[in-house]
Amino acid sequence: MAEIVLSKGVDYTTTPPRSVCSESxxxxxxxxxxxxxxxxxxxxxxxxxxxxxxxxxxxxxxxxxxxxxxxxxxxxxxxKSIEFLSYHEALGISLTTISLLGTFICAIVLGIFVYHQETPMVRANNSELSFLLLLSLKLCFMCSLLFIGRPRLWTCQLRHAIFGISFVLCVSCILVKTMVVLAVFKASKPGGADIMKFFGAIQQRGTVMVLTSIQAIICTAWLVSASPTPHKNTQYHSDKVVYECDVGSTVGFAVLLGYIGLLALLSFVLAFMARNLPDNFNEAKLITFSMLIFCAVWIAFIPAYISSPGKYADVVEVFAILASSFGILVALFGPKCYTIILKPERNTKKSIMGRGATMS
The missing domain is CATH 2.10.50 (Tumor Necrosis Factor Receptor, subunit A; domain 2)
Structure with a gap:
């Protein structure tokens, strides 16, 4: 039985006794x-x-x-606290700074190429495709900004579409440049004069546009059938709400990445085949190296992206975008800018053709 404590002077006819078995x-x-x-x-x-x-x-x-x-x-x-890759945190600030830096470097390189467009170094490396490639790289750097900030419907829909189209435009330019390198070398051999009629300026632009249009169709079909949408995820952390973009269709995302990978792999194979051509056609060596970096980054991206929760999946994707873009920019345009700016004596037709003769 519970113990009842009675106090002196208390009228228990009106006040019930208090149990001390348990406190409230x-x-x-x-x-x-x-x-x-x-x-x-x-x-x-x-x-x-x-x-x-x-x-x-x-x-x-x-x-x-x-x-x-x-x-x-x-x-x-x-x-609950809200988590997403924000412009105000250190990680978001760092990625934004790197993205803007890459855009700025692309603008500088484009300015250098435009200013020196009549020089042999620029003309020998297909100046029109080089300009288009630099513009597509600027888009690649800038599209990474769509992955930073609170996800909204329009950013979720645009981020992967612009990313996919920008990278296909970039890789398509590289692929066509590689094909032109092989065509020029074939044309220099006996009986190969007619091959260049299939690789004129119009054909080059048309090929780039067709390859890019295929990616645009893939993105449109994805957005129409299962559009990415903002999603509040409470499964990662019980005390946090993670704002993220639900890709909608995993198949659509896989097809988008697969098409980019297919073009990159084709560019790498063709450039690898042409790597030992004479030095006046040696852009294939630079393309081989740039595509090797590109493929390595995106192969590493897939397992890292799948295993990264919440905002860190966006961090991994932004890092892959920036790393592959910088890889192409530095590998393809670094040696050319070095020659144009610091070694102008090598930027002559005689010097380029002389090195080619030596390598032949």
Whole structure:
């Protein structure tokens, strides 16, 4: 039986005696009856995470709404913290800075090529495709900014579409440049004069546009059938809401990446075949190296992306975009800018053809 404590001077006809078997349970806890004991004997058990009680001697805890979580005292619900790759955190600031730096470098290289477009170094490396390639690289750097900031419907829909089209435009230019390198060498051999009529300026532009249009069709079909949308994910962290873009169709995303990979692999194979051509056609060596970097980055991206939760999946994708873009920019245009700016004596037709003769 519970012990009853009687105090002197208290009128127990109007005031009931107080049980000292158990004290009242404060907010944040619930009453748990003790089996075999009187009803006034109970334990006070703290509410679980995500549950609260805001009354004394509550018999049960109440779950917080989906976007709320219990405070440390478990006596009221507070909004869950929100997580996404923000422009205001160190990681977002770093990626934004690198993206803008890459865009700025592309603009400088484009300016150098435009200013020196009549020189043998620029003309020998298909200046029109080089200009288009630099513009596509600028788009690649800038599209990474769509992955930073709170996901919204328009950013979720545009980020992968612009990313896919920009990279296909970039890789298509490289592929056509590689094909032209092989065609020029074939044309220099006996009986190969007619081959260049299939690789004129119009045919080059047309090939780039057709290859890019295929990616545009893939992106359009993806957006129409299963468009990416913003998604509030509460599975990664119980006390956080992770804002992310649901890709909608995994097949659509896989086809987009697969098409880019197919063009990159084809460019690499053709450039590898042409790597030992004479030096006046040696852009194939640079293309081989740039495509090797590109393929290595995106092969490493797939497992890293799948295993990265929440905002870190966006970080991995942005890093892959920036790394592959810088790889192409430095590998293809670094040696040319070095020659144009620091070694102008080598930027002559005689010098280029002389090195080619030496290599032949």
């Amino acid at each position: 349970c404060s907010p944040g806890t619930r009453v748990a009856r003790i089996k075999g004991q009187p009803i006034c004997c109970f334990d006070c058990i703290a509410c679980s995470e995500g549950e609260i009680s805001n009354e004394t001697d509550s018999t049960e805890c109440t779950s917080c709404p989906e976007d709320f979580w219990s405070n440390p005292q478990r006596d009221h619900c507070v909004p």
